[in-house]
Every structure is written in C-alpha cells, then in structure tokens.
Amino acid sequence: MxxxxxxxxxxxxxxxxxxxxxxxxxxxxxxxxxxxxxxxQPRFSFRGLLIDTSRHYQPLPIIKNVIDSMAYAKLNVLHWHIVDTQSFPLEIPSYPKLWDGAYSTSERYTMADAAEIVSYAQKRGINVLAELDVPGHALSWGKGYPSLWPSKDCQEPLDVSNEFTFKVIDGILSDFSKVFKYKFVHLGGDEVNTSCWTLTPHVSKWLKEHSMNESQAYQYFVLQAQKIALLHGYEIVNWEETFNNFGNKLSPKTVVHNWLGGGVAQRVVAAGLRCIVSNQDKWYLDHLDTTWEQFYMNEPLTNITKSEQQKLVIGGEVCMWGETVDASDIQQTIWPRAAAAAERLWTPYDKLAKEAKQVTGRLAHFRCLLNQRGIAAAPLAADTPLTQPGRSAPLEPGSCYLQ
Amino acid sequence: MxxxxxxxxxxxxxxxxxxxxxxxxxxxxxxxxxxxxxxxQPRFSFRGLLIDTSRHYQPLPIIKNVIDSMAYAKLNVLHWHIVDTQSFPLEIPSYPKLWDGAYSTSERYTMADAAEIVSYAQKRGINVLAELDVPGHALSWGKGYPSLWPSKDCQEPLDVSNEFTFKVIDGILSDFSKVFKYKFVHLGGDEVNTSCWTLTPHVSKWLKEHSMNESQAYQYFVLQAQKIALLHGYEIVNWEETFNNFGNKLSPKTVVHNWLGGGVAQRVVAAGLRCIVSNQDKWYLDHLDTTWEQFYMNEPLTNITKSEQQKLVIGGEVCMWGETVDASDIQQTIWPRAAAAAERLWTPYDKLAKEAKQVTGRLAHFRCLLNQRGIAAAPLAADTPLTQPGRSAPLEPGSCYLQ
Structure with missing residues (x-):
C-alpha cells in the first residue's frame, strides 16, 4: 500500500x-x-458531520463512538456545535462562569475532555471544527455573565454595544486555539433576530451614536468576531446568512456554510469565496423523514460548471442537530444516512451511482459492518422494499443485526 | 390496594x-x-401497539422488551402484524412450508416461540392480537405454496378462485387458536389491489362463472375469512377498507380498525359496529416526523357525542410498522411518542391536558423511567424547546440517560 x-x-x-x-x-x-x-482518493477535502452538544449533552464515550463511526465512512471533519441557546457545556478557563450555563454539573466538558476528543479524532484522520455561534444562539452565555444579554428581559443576541462581549469572544477563542488546532473555527452567524438591540435602551442609544441600524450592527458584530478569530490564527467558517447579507465584506479567509437552500453555493463561489454544502432539505439528519436516497442524490456541485469555481466548494457536511438526539438514539439517527452522503463526498463524480437504488446493496452491507463494529446503525428505510422471495441486498439489515 | x-x-x-x-x-x-x-381505571379497554415482524424480523428478546415497555405505559394489546408481503416468519404446523417465506432460517418464530410471547405478555396484563392480513399483503405465503398466487407473474392478492386458499387460512387460524387465546383475531383486508384476479385467466374465468367483479370478489374473500375465524371462536378485527366498501355485510362481531383518515370512527359507530382508532397522520410511529404532541392531541372520540356510540370506540392503537425499524432502533422509535398516546387512552377525558405542552414535564419524567428500566427511549423532540437558564422538565432526557 x-x-x-x-x-x-x-x-x-x-x-x-x-x-x-x-x-x-x-x-x-x-x-x-x-x-x-x-x-x-477523496473527491472533496472537507467531509463533515455536525454534532450539537447544546440541545442535548452527549457523553464523551458517545462522541468517541461517533468519531469511530465517521472513520469507517471516511468522513474527516467533526463539526462540534458546542454551545447554543439551550446550554453552554464547555469549560472556558478565561471566563470560568460560562459553563454555569451547562444543564448540570454532570453535563459539562472540561478543556481536558475537549483535548481528548481532538486527540482521539486526530488519530483517526478527523479534524475537529469547533463552533462558537455568535451573535445569535448564545443565550446560555448570560447565565454566568448576565451583562452579555442586552437585558434580563431581552436576552438574545449578545449585546453588540458592550466591549465586554468581544473580550469574552477573544477569551474563548484564545482558549480554543490552545486545544482546537484545526485551521478553521466556525463562527456561526445564523438566524440572528436583532430586535432586542433596538428594544433595549442602552443598546439602541449605542446604535444611534454609531449611526448603525440593526442589520449594520449585525454585520459589525460578525466582522469583529472574524477579526478576533484571524488574530488567533484561524480561518473562518460562517453560516450563509452572513454571506447573504454582506458577502462582499467578509474576510477572504471565510468559508461560507450553506444550509438554507439550493443555489447558494453557486453565488458563493461566483463571488470567489469557498463553500461547504449542508442544505437542510437534503443533509440535515434531524429531518427524520429525509431518506438515505435523498442524502445520496444531493450533489454539492449542482449548477457549478467552471473548474475554478468547482474547486471553491471544499466539501459538504451532514448535520445532526441535537433537539431529537442524545445518547439513546444518536447512532441510529446518523446512520445509515450519513454514509450515503459520505460516498457522495468521497467518490469521483463519474463513479457515483446515477440512481440511488443502485446503492442499496452496498449501503446495506456497510450498515451491517457498522453493526458488527458496535455502531447501532438503523436499517435502510422503506423506500426500497425488499423483493420477496429472495433479498435484494447481499446482507440484509435485519439479519445483520442478529449476528 | x-x-x-x-x-x-x-x-x-x-x-x-x-x-x-x-x-x-x-x-x-x-x-x-x-x-x-x-x-x-382506564378510559378505553383497548390500548394497543402494533409491531410488524414481516418487514424486519424482531428477535424474541426484543419483542419481550417491547412487552415490558408496554406494561410500564399500561398499554394492554400487542397487535402482532406477523406476516406480510416481505416475509412469513411464523411456523404453521398445518402448512409447514409457509415459513419458507421467512427471510432466513434464523429469522423465524416457532409456535413455541409464539406461545412464549403470549404467556410473557399475559403475565404483564397484555393480550396478543395476532394478524393474518388477507387477501393482500400476503405474497410471502406463495414461497412455500405457489398455487396461492394467482400466477407466478401476478402474485398478489391470494388466489380467490382456489379452494386451497381458504383451506390454508383455515389451517392457519386453527393453529392460531391453539396459541393466540385473545378473543380477537385481526384479518387485515387493507390495500387490496385486485387487478391480478382479472389479469389471470383461470381466476378471471372463475369470477365470470360466479358473476363477480373484482370488488365483489374482494368482499367475498373477506367474508369467507370472517366465517372461518368465527368458526374458530374468534371475534374479528378488520382494517377500515372492508367497512368502507361493504360495511353492511361485515359480521356484527367485527371491530373496524381505522387507519386512513379522520371521520371513519364516526361512520363505523353510527353503523353500530365497534372501532379502534389508529389514524396514520397521528398514530403511526413509522411517520418519524409526527411529534409526541400530535400523538397526545389525537382524540379517538372526535365528533362522536352520543354515549352509546362513544362506547363502541373500544380504544386505539399506535402502529410501529416495520420498514424503518429492527432491533437497532425499535425502542427509540416507539418511545416516548407511544407514551403520549397511552395517556390519552388511559386518562379520563376531563383530566387530560388541554395543550400538549402541559404534558412535557411528566412525559420527560416517564422517558427517564423507561431509560432507567433498560428501554432506550429517545428524548422528547424539539417542539418544546427548553428554556434556559433552568429546565422546563423535572428530569431532562439528556441527563436522564446518563444515570
């Protein structure tokens, strides 16, 4: 070899x-x-899976188990959506009260835990992309530091008018940079409802003094966070709303992370930025009714024909948002569907199946392999009914799980 | 007590x-x-859960585990959809080649297995409602006895013109009656596409000789099967298509099993028959995007106001069709949503919550209890986001699963 x-x-x-x-x-x-x-060799260099430890805490052994399963499918980026509105489970030495926003003291990760995950992943060829989603999806930060909220009654997004907000972001990214050595950090930027900024007198006053409306303040916030991340040596991933609203202002070191719909990647690469594809109608694992066939057929380079633009699509990512999953069901919800996307991200375009049904046999086989390796992948769903008598797949999920 | x-x-x-x-x-x-x-005391006497061992085989320990979990939620009928088009996993001593239609020799139940399940269930206050779905959903029967098919090229529904078909049904129900002691047997009758009957010369000839069109032959088949079941001492459950097509011909000992849509229960009880409610848009567990809130809010007596008609709705059933589940994910797919329906079926109407969100706390608590008892129930889904800081539920699923 x-x-x-x-x-x-x-x-x-x-x-x-x-x-x-x-x-x-x-x-x-x-x-x-x-x-x-x-x-x-892989078609795309970025082949990701998102996990979300804010909506539900995932114990360390579960995260390691997810990493193992990723390696089997040759996925190579664990996008760790650590923090969100619901909880702040990670220790931040610079601002130790932040993890007061954890669900409980037993639902926390120390920085040593994070380092262990990074190391465990690295040994399996997987980078950890840590996400700090700002300025929205950050309500839990204020449990330990209430001044990060615009006010006690209006708690999101983070207070744009407060210098302390950016000091905290700097502290977090400084701590991140000691553990999360991947060249990218994810700064979020999605779904920002800025109404608290004008509804809160001291923030509204600050906006007027700085001649900003809400959307200008949103842009200001994202670009400030980008500057801080760049100073810590990171390149940046941001969700697509940042590009949709002020794409020409983003750092050229930005990778735009598509999630809303189709056509975004086209516009991103036409603007000369890099892109990761995760369109929610096809590659969101928490959309439980999206079938593995739909996962398989989602082509990142749809309508992107110029070679130099194609190169800017660095890959894609399937997203296992945490509302519906914890240790009880995360494996079953990720697999086998993530494997369908993994083949799309690895295999040369001309070797991909033209119709998903051609993949049934090998995906059933792979699911079986996962089961044998201790990953409780679910069976392939109903869209490809078995032909009776005799089975269409070489190893059927049902009997596979028995072994 | x-x-x-x-x-x-x-x-x-x-x-x-x-x-x-x-x-x-x-x-x-x-x-x-x-x-x-x-x-x-329970509001409804029939509080069911369907499992389907044809689309995927479920090992005995898994079925026992499902029975355990049903007892915790006070469900009292395990509707065992044993056989379907995909496979015939049960031993039938009278016609021993029927289980040639099993997926494999390791994916079979002996009659002793079936008796063990019935006994295990009975000790936990649960009846087993065995289903023999005819004349559709029966292709797997012909693996062992090809003459049950209209022809090798047109294999469903069972051959209505062949006396042997009804002899086999009689044999199966005779064997059933030795093991499945519950007063009801389920005879299916759903989704029957009768076109093979007119497309196959010998069946078409028979239809003409007996002056029947396809729909009359469908009626004939269902009523013949009913007669056989009655002779074996059973009362009958049939899926609603039988009622929708020839309700006035059904035995008065029929319970009509709603699944297609709303309003059926109303018509069934107005016709003086009993009814079980399983409307697919609310109580099908394989509809993965149906939330526990929707399960909870599904009221079996909707638009049924007369007391004597209300009594004819003997209960309801949540259905875990087997296409998407095997041993890897059945627990996670049944629970916690089945528990929301279980409360609806047990609790007096005036004590039920008017809004599902009032149930969140106790359902999260119950899910936790299931986890502690070895049932891998999934967390409550995203429709009721946790309020941070502090949790809305007394015991949250995430931390619960850690214990």
Whole structure:
C-alpha cells in the first residue's frame, strides 16, 4: 500500500479492513474481490458531520463512538456545535462562569475532555471544527455573565454595544486555539433576530451614536468576531446568512456554510469565496423523514460548471442537530444516512451511482459492518422494499443485526 | 390496594412502582407525593401497539422488551402484524412450508416461540392480537405454496378462485387458536389491489362463472375469512377498507380498525359496529416526523357525542410498522411518542391536558423511567424547546440517560 500522507494510509487500511470478512463456517478471514488494484482518493477535502452538544449533552464515550463511526465512512471533519441557546457545556478557563450555563454539573466538558476528543479524532484522520455561534444562539452565555444579554428581559443576541462581549469572544477563542488546532473555527452567524438591540435602551442609544441600524450592527458584530478569530490564527467558517447579507465584506479567509437552500453555493463561489454544502432539505439528519436516497442524490456541485469555481466548494457536511438526539438514539439517527452522503463526498463524480437504488446493496452491507463494529446503525428505510422471495441486498439489515 | 381484576392490581402496582424512586444521596427509596388516594381505571379497554415482524424480523428478546415497555405505559394489546408481503416468519404446523417465506432460517418464530410471547405478555396484563392480513399483503405465503398466487407473474392478492386458499387460512387460524387465546383475531383486508384476479385467466374465468367483479370478489374473500375465524371462536378485527366498501355485510362481531383518515370512527359507530382508532397522520410511529404532541392531541372520540356510540370506540392503537425499524432502533422509535398516546387512552377525558405542552414535564419524567428500566427511549423532540437558564422538565432526557 502506498499513500502520500498518513491519513491516506489510514483510509487505505480502512478500505482493506472492509474488504476482509470472517467466514463463520470455515473460520478463516476472507478477502473479497481479489485480486484488486485500488487507486483511490477523496473527491472533496472537507467531509463533515455536525454534532450539537447544546440541545442535548452527549457523553464523551458517545462522541468517541461517533468519531469511530465517521472513520469507517471516511468522513474527516467533526463539526462540534458546542454551545447554543439551550446550554453552554464547555469549560472556558478565561471566563470560568460560562459553563454555569451547562444543564448540570454532570453535563459539562472540561478543556481536558475537549483535548481528548481532538486527540482521539486526530488519530483517526478527523479534524475537529469547533463552533462558537455568535451573535445569535448564545443565550446560555448570560447565565454566568448576565451583562452579555442586552437585558434580563431581552436576552438574545449578545449585546453588540458592550466591549465586554468581544473580550469574552477573544477569551474563548484564545482558549480554543490552545486545544482546537484545526485551521478553521466556525463562527456561526445564523438566524440572528436583532430586535432586542433596538428594544433595549442602552443598546439602541449605542446604535444611534454609531449611526448603525440593526442589520449594520449585525454585520459589525460578525466582522469583529472574524477579526478576533484571524488574530488567533484561524480561518473562518460562517453560516450563509452572513454571506447573504454582506458577502462582499467578509474576510477572504471565510468559508461560507450553506444550509438554507439550493443555489447558494453557486453565488458563493461566483463571488470567489469557498463553500461547504449542508442544505437542510437534503443533509440535515434531524429531518427524520429525509431518506438515505435523498442524502445520496444531493450533489454539492449542482449548477457549478467552471473548474475554478468547482474547486471553491471544499466539501459538504451532514448535520445532526441535537433537539431529537442524545445518547439513546444518536447512532441510529446518523446512520445509515450519513454514509450515503459520505460516498457522495468521497467518490469521483463519474463513479457515483446515477440512481440511488443502485446503492442499496452496498449501503446495506456497510450498515451491517457498522453493526458488527458496535455502531447501532438503523436499517435502510422503506423506500426500497425488499423483493420477496429472495433479498435484494447481499446482507440484509435485519439479519445483520442478529449476528 | 384494591382491584377488581388481577390486571387492575398489576396496573396499580405499576403506578406504585412509578411513585417510588431511589434517592442516590440518602440511599433510601422515597415515595413521591404521599399521602395519596388514587382511584384509577382506564378510559378505553383497548390500548394497543402494533409491531410488524414481516418487514424486519424482531428477535424474541426484543419483542419481550417491547412487552415490558408496554406494561410500564399500561398499554394492554400487542397487535402482532406477523406476516406480510416481505416475509412469513411464523411456523404453521398445518402448512409447514409457509415459513419458507421467512427471510432466513434464523429469522423465524416457532409456535413455541409464539406461545412464549403470549404467556410473557399475559403475565404483564397484555393480550396478543395476532394478524393474518388477507387477501393482500400476503405474497410471502406463495414461497412455500405457489398455487396461492394467482400466477407466478401476478402474485398478489391470494388466489380467490382456489379452494386451497381458504383451506390454508383455515389451517392457519386453527393453529392460531391453539396459541393466540385473545378473543380477537385481526384479518387485515387493507390495500387490496385486485387487478391480478382479472389479469389471470383461470381466476378471471372463475369470477365470470360466479358473476363477480373484482370488488365483489374482494368482499367475498373477506367474508369467507370472517366465517372461518368465527368458526374458530374468534371475534374479528378488520382494517377500515372492508367497512368502507361493504360495511353492511361485515359480521356484527367485527371491530373496524381505522387507519386512513379522520371521520371513519364516526361512520363505523353510527353503523353500530365497534372501532379502534389508529389514524396514520397521528398514530403511526413509522411517520418519524409526527411529534409526541400530535400523538397526545389525537382524540379517538372526535365528533362522536352520543354515549352509546362513544362506547363502541373500544380504544386505539399506535402502529410501529416495520420498514424503518429492527432491533437497532425499535425502542427509540416507539418511545416516548407511544407514551403520549397511552395517556390519552388511559386518562379520563376531563383530566387530560388541554395543550400538549402541559404534558412535557411528566412525559420527560416517564422517558427517564423507561431509560432507567433498560428501554432506550429517545428524548422528547424539539417542539418544546427548553428554556434556559433552568429546565422546563423535572428530569431532562439528556441527563436522564446518563444515570
């Protein structure tokens, strides 16, 4: 086996391990489909999965388990949406009261926990993309530091008029930079309802003094956060609303993270910025009725034809938002659908299946492999009914889970 | 504690067990809310859950686990949709080739297995309603007995023209009656596409000889199956299409099982028949986007005001169709949503919450109890976002699953 990087070698070993299977009758390990020559490399460099530890806390063993499963599917970025309105589970040494916003003292990560996750992921070829979502989705920050709220009655977004807000962001990113060594940090920027800023007298006064309306203040906030992140050596990912509202003001080091709908990637790369695709109608795992077939058929380069623009789409990410999942059901909700997207992100375009149904057999096989490796992936859903008598898939999920 | 039946006593003990909790600090068992007097009885006598072992096989320990969880929620009917088009997993001693239609030899239930399930359920106050869905949803029967198909090219519904078809049904119901002692058997009758009957020459000829069109033959089939079931001492449950098409011909011992939409129960009870409610837009667990709030708010007696008609709605049932679930995810998909329906079916109308959000706290608590008892119930979904700081629910799913 030859590889240009250690990660390439890891992926190669992963492939090899998936070509081996134990024959329970002969009690020998068989290697499938020999002889073979595999000349393989990923189509996209960014192949992500988002987890969200704010809506529900995920214990460390569960996160490690998710990382293991990602490696099996050759996903290579764990986008850790650490904090949101609901809770602030991470220790921030610079501002130690922030994790007062955790659900409870047992639902917290120390910085040592975070370092352990980063290290565990790195050994499996996976980068951790930490997210600090500002200025919206940040209500839980104020549990420990109420002055970050515009007021006690109007708690979101973070107070744009308060210098302390940006000091805290600087402190957090300073602490981040000691642990989260990936070149990118995610600064959020989505779904910002700025009405608290004009409704709160001292913020409204500040806006007038600085001749800003709400949307200008939103832009100001995002760009300030970007500056701080750049000073800590990060390149930046921001959700697409930032681009949609003031794309020409964003740092050229910004990667725009699509989630709202189609067509955004086209506009982002036409503007010369990089893009990650996660359109919610196709790649949101918390949309429980989205089928694996829809996951498979979502093509990141739709309507992007120029080679130099295609290169700006660095990849895509499936998103496991935390409202519906905790330790009880996260594996079943991520898999097998994330694997359909993983194939889309890895495989050369001309080798992808033209119709999802051609994938059924190998996805059922892969689901089976996950089960055998201790990942409780759910069965393939109903869209491809089994033909009876005889089964369409080489290894069917039901019997697979029995083994 | 006083109860009129042993099942009442079981339910009472269940309630008692749920009022006790172990205090991990003081290391004593505490009884909540004492002193109390509870005068309790179910609103509906039929409180069901459907499982489907044809689309995916469910191992015996999983079925027992489902039965355990039903008892915790005071559900009392396990509707076992044993057979369907996809597979025939049950041994039928009278026609031993029927289970050739099983997915594999390891995905079968012997009659002894079935008896074990019935006994296990009975000890927990739960009846097993076995379903033999005819004449549609029966393709797998023909794996062992191809003459049950109209032809090799047109395999559904069962051949109405063949006396052998009804002999097999008689044999199955005879075998059923030795194990499934509940007074009801479910004879299906849903989603019957009869086109194979006119497309197949020998069946088409038979129809002409008997002056039947396709819909008359469908009626004939269902009524023949009803007669056989009655001879074996069963009362009958049929899916609503039988009522919708020829309700006035059904045996008065029929319970009509609603699934398609609203308003059916009204018409059924107006016709003097009994009804079970399972409307698919509210009480189908395989509709993954249906929230627990929608499960809770589904009222079986909607628009049924006359007391004698209300009594004919004997209850309701939540349906866990098998396309999306096997051993990996069935618990997570059934719970907590089935518990919301269980409260609707148990609690007196005037004590039910008027708005689902009033239920959040106790449903989160119950989900926690399920977790503690080894049932991997999923967290409550996103429709009732947690208020931060502090939690709306007394025991939150996330931390609960950690314990």
């Amino acid at each position: 030859q590889a240009q990087t250690v990660y390439g070698a890891l992926h190669g070993l992963q492939t090899l391990s998936q070509l081996c299977q134990f024959n329970f009758s002969s009690r020998v390990i068989e290697i499938l489909m020999t002889p073979w020559i595999i000349n393989d | 006083q109860a009129q039946t042993v099942y009442g006593a079981l339910h009472g003990l269940q309630t008692l067990s749920q009022l006790c909790q172990f205090n991990f600090s003081s290391r004593v068992i505490e009884i909540l809310m004492t002193p109390w007097i509870i005068n309790d």
